[in-house]
Amino acid sequence: FLASAAAREPKLKSFTLPPDADAVRAAAKAVDAKRAKGEPLGRLAGVPVAVKDVLCTKGVRTTCSSKMLANFVPPYDADAVERLKGADAIVFGKTNMDEFAMGSSTENSAFQATRNPWDVERIPGGSSGGSAAVVAGCQAPLSLGTDTGGSIRQPAALCGIVGLKPTYGRVSRYGLIAFASSLDQVGPFTHDVTDCALMMEAIAGHDARDSTSVAEPVPHYTRTVNDPVKGLRIGVPKEFFGQGLDAEVEAAVRGALKEYEKLGATLVDVSLPHSPYALAAYYIVAPAEASSNLARFDGMHYGHRTATKGDLIATYSKSRGEGFGPEVQRRIILGTYVLSSGYKDAYYLKALKVRRLVKKDFDEAFKTCDVVMGPTTPTAAFKAGEKSDDPLALYLSDVYTVSCNLAGIPGLSMPCGFTTAGLPIGLQLLGAPFEEEKLLRVARMYE
Ligand code: GLN
Secondary structure: OHHHHHHHHHHHOOEEEOOOHHHHHHHHHHHHHHHHOOOOOOOOOOOEEEEEOOEOEOOEOOOOOOHHHOOOOOOOOOHHHHHHHHOOOEEEEEEOOOHHHOOOOOOOOOOOOOOEOOEOOEOOOOOOHHHHHHHHOOOOOEEEEEEOOOOOHHHHHHOOOEEEEOOOOOOOOOOEOOOOOOOOEEEEEEOOHHHHHHHHHHHOOOOOOOOOOOOOOOOOHHHHOOOOOOOOEEEEEHHHHOOOOOHHHHHHHHHHHHHHHHOOOEEEEEOOOOHHHHHHHHHHHHHHHHHHHHHHOOOOOOOOOOOOOOOHHHHHHHHHHHHOOHHHHHHHHHHHHHHOOOOOHHHHHHHHHHHHHHHHHHHHHOOOOOEEEEEOOOOOOOEOOOOOOOHHHHHHOOOOOHHHHHHOOOEEEEEEEEOOOOOEEEEEEEEOOOOHHHHHHHHHHHO
């Protein structure tokens, strides 16, 4: 993997920090030594795992693909990283992303734009585009991403791999640099569903350092992943098959649903009547939380400090103006606007009410089905540069992914076919809270 990562990096630009060959070899040696001594080995012993550069890694630079944190070296590991190390996995470089996880194409990185391994003229999706590209491009077998509004599932779909956003609270957010705290979740990118189950076993679990982490026991996902779900009922929401959905994507998803029927599943019509409002609600709630979370990067407490001398306010604004890229600045301005006195009721509080209704729609749907299925994205991977001047067009590509985060439920994307141009298409599976186990089994049935 060291050789493969290095050989493909010039084209893919997946890493903000490529794997350190010496450190990787030393970690591999430590695993060998453990084995030689007859000590028990972790579930991921010796397996390289690339880590999105939004997760803190002790002693290893963590940038969020931002100039603001270009020189930040965390003194601790994120909980998910700590658990991977505990399972004897080897941290294998830090992956490129949209700055502070804001974007859907990995073109908002302050350092470089990652490309899609299936067609290097195209984007890999985002914001965890680097983590998706390393797995799809065989630079690493596994990686970690984060998903606030689709950032694991969308790049997994566009890169033809498996990606899972766990239930909110399933994986600790400790050491994950916050974008929108009520939506953020850490999750895996893998080649197949079994690996995804294995990764989930390693990273899930209660952590007292994240107050929203849930103290539910972690099921043995790998033990049950091959058990098909008997009498499976698949909810098909008409709202996920409307205007804007590419015909080839729709055909592939409908083809997958047919396969499930052949496997004995029943398709049931479900309605998610508030999903047309989910995108608007998301783009109010997420920037609102981001504007608050990113207030700490002021050049004093954290982050880049301007070289220009001035008073306190000038230092703050210069530092933030220099440190944050255009999309991050746009979100901060949007977020402070929707939270400001006089507008808070009209925008932020309204969006919270919509969020509640989106969640209620899913509660209703799961009364009549086990999982909800639809496309992960409205189109396959688009060309690099195609949407970089049009933030609104980019926001629209999140139309099928954001509801899952607003509702806090788990969502998985897996490959279900190709366009005629040979680009992968993703099938999205959504489950009831904490039903990752069922989600993985259902995904495995089709695989
Ligand atoms: N594309 C969405 C956004 O820009 C989602 C990002 C994410 O999940 N981190 O906000």
